[in-house]
Amino acid sequence: MTDASLSRPASAQPYDRQRLRKRRAAADFRLRAYGIAAISAAIGMLGILLVTIFVGGYQAFVQTHIRVDFDIAADAVDPANPAAANWRAIVADGLDSLLPGVESPAQVRALGQLLTNNTQFFVRNAVVANPALIGGTLTLEVPAADIIDQLNKGVIRRDTASENRRVSDQQIAWFDQLVADGRVSTPFNWGLFTNPDSRFPEIAGLLNGMVGSLYVVAVCFLVSFPVGIGAAIYLEEFAPRNRWTDLIEVNINNLAAVPSIVFGLLGLAVFIQIFGIPRSAPLAGGLVIALMTLPTLIIVTRNALKAVPPSIREAAYGMGASPQQVIFHHVLPLAFPGILTGTIIGMAAALGETAPLLLIGMNAFITSPPGGVLDAATTLPTQIYIWADSPERGFVARTNAGIIVLLGFLLIMNALAIFLRQRLERRW
Amino acid sequence: MNDMTEIAEAGRAGPTASRGASAVAMEGRDVKVFYGEKQALFGVSLAIERNSVTSLIGPSGCGKSTFLRCLNRMNDTIPICRVEGTITLDGEDIYDRSLDVVELRARVGMVFQKPNPFPKSIFDNVAYGPKIHGMVRTKAETEEIVVSSLRRAGLFNEVKDRLNEPGTGLSGGQQQRLCIARAIATRPEVLLMDEPCSALDPIATAIIEELIDELRETYTIVIVTHSMQQAARVSQKTAFFHLGKLIEEGRTEDIFTNPVHKQTQDYITGRIG
Ligand SMILES: Nc1ncnc2c1ncn2[C@@H]1O[C@H](COP(=O)(O)OP(=O)(O)O)[C@@H](O)[C@H]1O
Ligand SMILES: [Mg+2]
Numbered sequence: 194m195t196d197a198s199l200s201r202p203a204s205a206q207p208y209d210r211q212r213l214r215k216r217r218a219a220a221d222f223r224l225r226a227y228g229i230a231a232i233s234a235a236i237g238m239l240g241i242l243l244v245t246i247f248v249g250g251y252q253a254f255v256q257t258h259i260r261v262d263f264d265i266a267a268d269a270v271d272p273a274n275p276a277a278a279n280w281r282a283i284v285a286d287g288l289d290s291l292l293p294g295v296e297s298p299a300q301v302r303a304l305g306q307l308l309t310n311n312t313q314f315f316v317r318n319a320v321v322a323n324p325a326l327i328g329g330t331l332t333l334e335v336p337a338a339d340i341i342d343q344l345n346k347g348v349i350r351r352d353t354a355s356e357n358r359r360v361s362d363q364q365i366a367w368f369d370q371l372v373a374d375g376r377v378s379t380p381f382n383w384g385l386f387t388n389p390d391s392r393f394p395e396i397a398g399l400l401n402g403m404v405g406s407l408y409v410v411a412v413c414f415l416v417s418f419p420v421g422i423g424a425a426i427y428l429e430e431f432a433p434r435n436r437w438t439d440l441i442e443v444n445i446n447n448l449a450a451v452p453s454i455v456f457g458l459l460g461l462a463v464f465i466q467i468f469g470i471p472r473s474a475p476l477a478g479g480l481v482i483a484l485m486t487l488p489t490l491i492i493v494t495r496n497a498l499k500a501v502p503p504s505i506r507e508a509a510y511g512m513g514a515s516p517q518q519v520i521f522h523h524v525l526p527l528a529f530p531g532i533l534t535g536t537i538i539g540m541a542a543a544l545g546e547t548a549p550l551l552l553i554g555m556n557a558f559i560t561s562p563p564g565g566v567l568d569a570a571t572t573l574p575t576q577i578y579i580w581a582d583s584p585e586r587g588f589v590a591r592t593n594a595g596i597i598v599l600l601g602f603l604l605i606m607n608a609l610a611i612f613l614r615q616r617l618e619r620r621w
Numbered sequence: 622m623n624d625m626t627e628i629a630e631a632g633r634a635g636p637t638a639s640r641g642a643s644a645v646a647m648e649g650r651d652v653k654v655f656y657g658e659k660q661a662l663f664g665v666s667l668a669i670e671r672n673s674v675t676s677l678i679g680p681s682g683c684g685k686s687t688f689l690r691c692l693n694r695m696n697d698t699i700p701i702c703r704v705e706g707t708i709t710l711d712g713e714d715i716y717d718r719s720l721d722v723v724e725l726r727a728r729v730g731m732v733f734q735k736p737n738p739f740p741k742s743i744f745d746n747v748a749y750g751p752k753i754h755g756m757v758r759t760k761a762e763t764e765e766i767v768v769s770s771l772r773r774a775g776l777f778n779e780v781k782d783r784l785n786e787p788g789t790g791l792s793g794g795q796q797q798r799l800c801i802a803r804a805i806a807t808r809p810e811v812l813l814m815d816e817p818c819s820a821l822d823p824i825a826t827a828i829i830e831e832l833i834d835e836l837r838e839t840y841t842i843v844i845v846t847h848s849m850q851q852a853a854r855v856s857q858k859t860a861f862f863h864l865g866k867l868i869e870e871g872r873t874e875d876i877f878t879n880p881v882h883k884q885t886q887d888y889i890t891g892r893i894g
Contacts, residue, residue, distance in 0.1 A: 433700060504737035510698050511733065512750045512803065513726030522749075523739060 246600075250593025256382035256395060257337040257345040259308060259371055263287040263316050267328040275321050280313035287316075291376065292367050303364055307371075309336045309395045334378065336395045339587040341368055345379065348586060359586075385594060389561050390576065394587025399595055402576030404562040405475055405555070406544055406602075409572050412479020413486055413543045418536060420483075421490030428491070429498040430520055449488035456485045457549030465553060472554040473569035481553060482543045489542070493535025497528035530617035537610040541603050547574040573599045643712065646671040646811055646841040647692055647729075652706035654687050654696065661687045664706070665867045667860055669811070674833060674842045676852035676873070679862035680888065685845040688862070689813050692843065693729035694722050710811070727754045730804035734816040736796035738788035738803070743780050746788040746799055747771060750807035766806055773839075774802035775832050794825025801832065805840065812836065814844040818851065830855050849889055853877050861885045 263283055270278040288304050289295065295304050309315075312335050319333065320326050336342075340360045343349040345368070355362050371377050388398025432438045460481030464470045470477040501524050509519040525532075550556070556575040563570035571579065577595040580588045647669040654662040662684045669675050669692075677685040687696070694715060696702040708715050715725050727750065738746050747767040748757075757763045767784070771777035776798040780791070788799050797817055804812060814833070818826040833842060833855045846852050852859050853873060860870035861884075869876060869885045880886045 502737075504733065504735055505739065507695070507698070507733060508737040508739060508800070508803075511693070511695060511726060511731040512753070513723045513807065514749075514753055515723055518753055522753075527740060 246593050246596050250590055250595075250597050252346050252348070253385060253587075253590035253594035254382050255346075255379045256384060257342040258334040258378050258380060259291075259337050259341075260376045260378070261287045261291060261308070261312075261333055261335050263331045263333065264290070265320055265326050265329060265331050270320065270327050272324055272327050275324060275327065276317060278317070278320075280317045284308070284313050284316060291374075292370060300363070303361060304367065306338055307341050307364065307367060309338050310393050311391070311396055334380075336384065337377075339394045339585055340364075342395050343586050344368060345377070348590075385591070385598075390559060390571065390579070392558075394583070394585045394591055397580070397588070397591060399573065399576060399598055401559055401562045401571050402573040402595070403598075405478075405570030405576075406572040406574075408475035408563060408566050408570060409478045409482060409550070409555075410540055410544055412476055412566055413483040414536070414540055416480060416483035417486045417490050417539070421487050422494055422532065424487075425491045425494035425498060426520060426525075429495045430516065430524070445488045445491055449492060451485075452548075453485055453546060454548045454552065456481050457552030459484070460549055460553050471567055471569065473557045473559075473571075474567050475555075475563060475570050475572075476566040477553050478550050478555050478570075478572065479566065481549045482546050485546065485549070486539045486543050489539050490536060493539065494528070494532050497531030497535065498524060500531060501527045530614050533617070534610045534614045537606050537613070541606040541610075544572075544602060544606070545574055545599065547572075547578060550575050551578065573602070644671055645669065646711065647843075648709050649688070649691065650707045650709075652688065652691060652704065652708060654684070654691060654705075655703045656699070657701040661865050662691075663865045665862075667867055667870060669841060669843055670858060671841050672837060672839075673858060674837050674844060674856040675858045675860065676856035677843065677845045677860050677862060678847070678849060678852050678888070679868075681847065683862040684865045685862050686815050689815055689843060689845050692811065692813055693726050693731055695726075695731065697722060723754075727807045728809050729811040729813060730807060730809035732797070732800050732804050732812065732814040732817050735820050736793055736800055738791070738796050738799050740787060740789050742785045743771075743788045743791070743799060744784040747802050747806050750803060754807055756807065770802040770806040771799075773805055773836070774798045775828065775835075776802055792825070794821050794828060797821060797825070797829060798832065801829075801836075805836070809840065811841045811843065814842065816845050816847060819847065826851075849877070861888060863888070 264286055265283065269283060285301065285305065288308070292304060295301055315333060315335060316331065319331055337345065340349060341364070344351075344360050344365065349358060349360055351365060360368075368377070384396060384398050386398060386403070387400055388396055389401045391397040428438065428441065432441075460477055464477045464480050465472055470480075505523050505527065506519055509523045514522065550572055554569075555571055556579050557569055557571065558579065559569050559571055573595065577592055577599065580592040580595060645668045649665055649667050652662055652665045652667075653660065665684075665688055667675075667688070677689060679685055690696045691704055691708055692715075696704055704716065710725070710729065713720065715729075730750075739749065741749075744767055747770050748763050751757045751763065751766050757766060768777060771780065776795060779795060780786075780799075788796065791799060797820075801812075801817075818829050821829065830851065833844065836842060837857075844852075844856065856873045858870065859873040859876040861868045861876065861880075861882075863884050869880060869882045876885065877889055880889065
């Protein structure tokens, strides 16, 4: 049998070899083509996502403003108590000076709809902050109302039939008049970052969400970092290998895969109902997210500890270092870049976490940023969730803008992780 | 089994030992080691003589490293490892509960097969032992001990301008001498070396062998080696291990020229190994 196969006709061999080679090459080509196709598909989907978000959101990064001169007459504002003045009337007068001749109450109301509903508070706050303005004229760049902003950005189209349009022909005419007078500008929308949430999209901002997220991530870090590192050090360096540590290990790995909504229910039941932490508080949110981050952090830290060469431990033990000295002088410094990177990525995940925070009420409508971890707050993702749920046209772009800001923070954190890893690992 | 006095006189080459009255620095009696269920050493009894070099030879896997690691209780770091029998240092049982393993390792230093300097500066590498053992109080004292240890290891002249550079940046042979400097910085009585030259080139090996010969004046040295030439060159006493048993020990000269056991003869003539 072997003999027969060995003495195959010589002429058959080159033919076979060539065919084999072709088949190999074809298989290689197919594998490579498949890989390229897969990567293209992934990048394509990511691209579609990013382009959609950007196209939908870039308009929220600018905001239409209208420059108005308000006459702060000395007899209308009492310097001893400026807040009590009739600011609504002062705003109406200001508008009247811009577009005179509007008389009927319906027309006056339509005119008032050009500016944000909160204009009177802007004027009041400016005067309260600077009483020297009383008796003079205050010129303010006032955010235009959402409908005017949308008109200016072309979202509300002029060619729509006027009964289907939220801006009347009269308002369009006024707006065009203001443009002609050079009173309309469209600067960068700093309010998106410095304003708290509002029912009016033109003045709604992400301040609450950013401050709330900062508190939540800080609580999460302060809880999960020491606990995670401690647990990982014990499991990796001290724990005997037995049934119990195996059980703990399996559970930690499983915990990392538990859906986040389950952690939200746990937070609701334990932190809020048993421990009595107020609903919507960053403390509760941070604790819930710390629980979720903990397994990841333990796994990352253990891997970083495992990656420290055993020869370093051996050298240190050989010098008579105690286990604590071996860990603190040698193992942790070497594992630190890995731990740090893992921690930052864990915190980035915590920053984006939404579902458990919704369960503990961090999607409440709150108009001022939280002053501490026990105040009601929203976070960036829950703020996005609130906006996505709001009917006003202006919130569509703001939702996308919120997503862009959130992605920006995540990008910064991940870049920081990469930067730190390269910096610290290059040290020796 | 052995005539101690005879071996002691034969091995004595350096100046008279300053520490301890006895010529025996360390002694293992009926040492048995188990890794879990598996027995790695079967009742080894061996005396390590002061101020001389003892080499442990034998085919790989015969338990040389295992025995060496018993001498400073490095086997404690392996959870499944169990040691029976007695091992003494200056007559004290090193496995006694009252003895602190940290102090033991300061007195019995170790150099490993692969050079393993800490990823710290050359200075910090050498200063580490004295620092954790509280042997130095001032910066000047630390500097003094670092310089003298590096000098003793024959490395000072090569690194004196870059003491703050990482120890891991040195060549293999330099790294191994740094590890020796690090080990002798705690002023140990005994220095254990587990195949210290197996990762080095012949020139670096020759330098280390020369160094070992010098260090013998101050330290008691136990060296594991797979090179019989090396054992013959550096050691005064040789112990031959086979399959976890100590087959034969004695003056290096005798072992190599006139072995009593056939297994020893087979090994040194290259028939097993
Ligand atoms: N950490 C360990 N765990 C289990 N078995 C080990 C361990 N270290 C060594 N052994 C076993 O002990 C025996 C002796 O090993 P070793 O002392 O390293 O031999 P040598 O140094 O002479 O080559 C070998 O059979 C080896 O497999
Ligand atoms: Mg060995």
